[in-house]
Each structure stands twice: as structure tokens, then as C-alpha cells.
Amino acid sequence: MKRLFFLLLFLNIIFAANAQKFMTKNGYIGFYSKTSMEEIKADNNQVVGALDTSTGEMVFQALIKSFHFDRALMEEHFNENYMESDKFPKSVFKGKITNLSSVDFAKSGTYDVTVEGDLTIHDITNKVSIKGTIEVISGGINANSKFNIIPEDYKINIPGVVREKINKNLEVTVTMKYSPITNK
């Protein structure tokens, strides 16, 4: 019994070590909204993200306070009034590439992918399906995507007086430059 346990444990480690994992600590997520009254743009260059090429699993995690705006006051309002970042400090995405078979991680090139998963913003989790590209380059993998989100889907209330200043759909851009994890 004891031997079996160690055998299984050993197998677990093998499994874990075999998995092809890539990650980044300075991934980029930005969002953009434009109306005739106001242009809003925020950038976050401190997104941590990981990709498992054997299973197609993808995860991202972004600190809300790491989103930076041109205007300091806008940034304060974003954190205080909209995202409530002291209560909900992070946004998380957990998903999986649905068409993993169409990506050849051994061959350089750009592949169109669809990623499905759970996107958590403002403590509200929604199922999303996002189209993007996986770019296999020597020594790494890039993932790019552009998609829209609706703040109201995440219970982010926008009061009437500023409603016209913020586009109903926010355009989100994701750019990840992963490098392989060697000793994990």
C-alpha cells in the first residue's frame, strides 16, 4: 500500500513536470471607451498569466489598482466608485482553448483560437467565449485578443449623469508574451 502511494505520488510529479507550462508576469490588459464626450483608456502591464499547452488551460490575474489612466482623478473614480478595488482587488480569468488541436505548439506560426471560460470582474463571474490568436515563436508563445465587455454585466453601476461619457461596450485588449517554465 505504501509503495503504491509513492508510486502514484511519483506519477503525479511526472504528470506535473510533463505539462508544458508557459507564463508571464508582465502581461498587458488595457481597455478603451470612446464617446463624443470622453475618451477613456487604461493600461495594466503587470498582469500575471499562465498557459498550459498540454491541456489548453489559460489563466490571467490582474490587480485592479494596477490599471493606470492618463488622469489621476479618473483612476481614483475607477477604483473607488466603479470597481470598488479595496473590496474586490483582482480580476481573474480561467479558461480553456476549445480548438487546441488546431494549434501546433511545435511549429512557429499564428493560430486562431477560441477560449472559453469564466471571467471574474467586480466579484461577478460570467461565462465568456473569446476569440484570439496564439503565436508560436522560438522560445515563447504570444497570445493576443480583443473583445468587448459590458460593465453592467459585472454589476458595475454607471450613474445617469456620466452614462453618456462611457461607451456601453468597453474594448478590452489582451497581449501576453509567455516564456516557458523550465523547472516546474
Next chain:
Amino acid sequence: MLILSLITLAIFAQDDLMNLLNQNSTKEINYTTATFKSTRIMNGHSIERMPEGQLDVRISHRFGTINSGAYNFWGLDQSNIHLSLEYGILNWLMIGVGRGSYEKTFDGFAKFTVLRQSTGAKEMPVSLSIVTSAALKSLKFTDQTRSNYFTSRMSYVAQVLVARKISQALSIQITPSYVHRNLVATELDPNDIYSLGAGARIKLSKRISLNGEYYYVMNPKTYLSQQVYNPLSVGFDIETGGHVFQLFFTNSLGMIEKAFIGETTTTWTKGGIHFGFNISRVFTLKKHNVPKPL
């Protein structure tokens, strides 16, 4: 054993990537923001600063006293005004210049952010700022026959501001203050005024808060050429996008420290209350240092 092992395998596969992220996310300093909505609690400074490159244009009014009666429309016929331009030079230094109709005063201040309340990689329980200011009273000297000096027009203020945002809804501040007036009305009046201020904010909604502010003046208030009182202000902050409106009742007429700490001559108990407001509008002169996409 087998089950246990299989469970570990399952957990490994599922939360593996998430654990990887958590292990690799660096602990950041999480600075407390918006302890107060504005750089003033009501009359006096709050620990809030203008961030670098932001200009705050402030227009403040204090009307006459409510007990001045219907003839003066309960004070609204009279109006004292203070205009100021305030700018964040660095993220820890802001300066401001202003002009008030009270004694035709020009004023200037510098506010230094010494400590910022934070959690995470750096734990700091309070925010601390220092305010120093000088004011020049340009009102004509009452006695033109004697030799009047320019320095007699000056007064100076030093304050230490210590605040804590206790929760999302409640912030408090204490403000030991020192006011020095080069020239006072009579020998009875002190040149140096020591006081302890206290202020608080209670958020009623995301955009409206109830504020209160009080300064306890330590100098004796008897045997002065004019009776003075401790200033007390109560009112609301209303925030609408780029503007902050502060609407309140106060027994002080002056809008600078020297005036409201040392020269508040009416009292709440006798209806000597002024309605007042501050309007703050922030303009971005220099864009925030935004990290560019890699």
C-alpha cells in the same frame, strides 16, 4: 491512500496554473486612496493631495449669518469669496495660491505628503501630511497716522495632518495647528494661537459623504479685544465626475487657517452660522505616467 493520491492529482491539474500565478505574483504596496474626497475637509486641509500634474481650481463662498434675518435673506445677500489655484508638483508636494475677500488676503501654501496609509508589501496605519502657509492681508491699515510695516500684514500657519481611513465609509483626521500673526488688534490678543483640529467623513453613498470638522483653540478666549469661538463645520461632499461640491454650515467666515482658527467671531448657539460651499474642479495639465504596452 489511492483516493488521496487521486485527489491530489485532480487538484494538481485543476488549480495548478492558478497556484503558479499566485506564487509568482509579487506583493504590491496597496495605498489607501480617497481618505477624503477633496483636499479640504470643509474649511481646513485634509491629507489629500493633488497628484503630480493635476490642477485644482477652487471657488469658495461663505454667506452671511443665518441670524441676520429675512432682511438679509438669512445671510445669502452677503458673500465672502475665496479663489485658489492648487497644483501637484510632485506626488508628495502640492502648492496653492489664493485670494480671499476676507481682509483682502492673498495666501499661499505648500502641502507635503510624508506618509501614506497602505497595506500589502508596506504596512502603514495612517497618512501624514504637513501644511505650511503664509497669508498677506492687503486691507488698508486702520491707523494711517502711525508707521505701518509690511511685515505687519503677514501671518503664518503650520499644521500636521494625521488621518486614517478606518473603513470604506469612515475616515478621521486630527490636525494640531499653530498660527502666528505678526500684528494683532490689541495687546490683549495673542500673536500665537495653538489649536487641535479634528475632522471626519462618513460616506452615505458612493458619491455623497457627510463631513464634520472642529478646531479646539487652546488659547484662553476671554479678555480679548473681540470674543472668539471654536470653529465647527458640518455638511456634505457631493462628487460628480470632475467636480467636488462641498456644501456646509459653519460659524467661520474666513476660508484660510489664520482666519477660521483664530478669528471666528460668531457661534452656533446664537445662530451665527454661515452657509458655505467650495467647488473644486480638477484639470489634468500633465498626463499621468502611464506604463506603455510592451
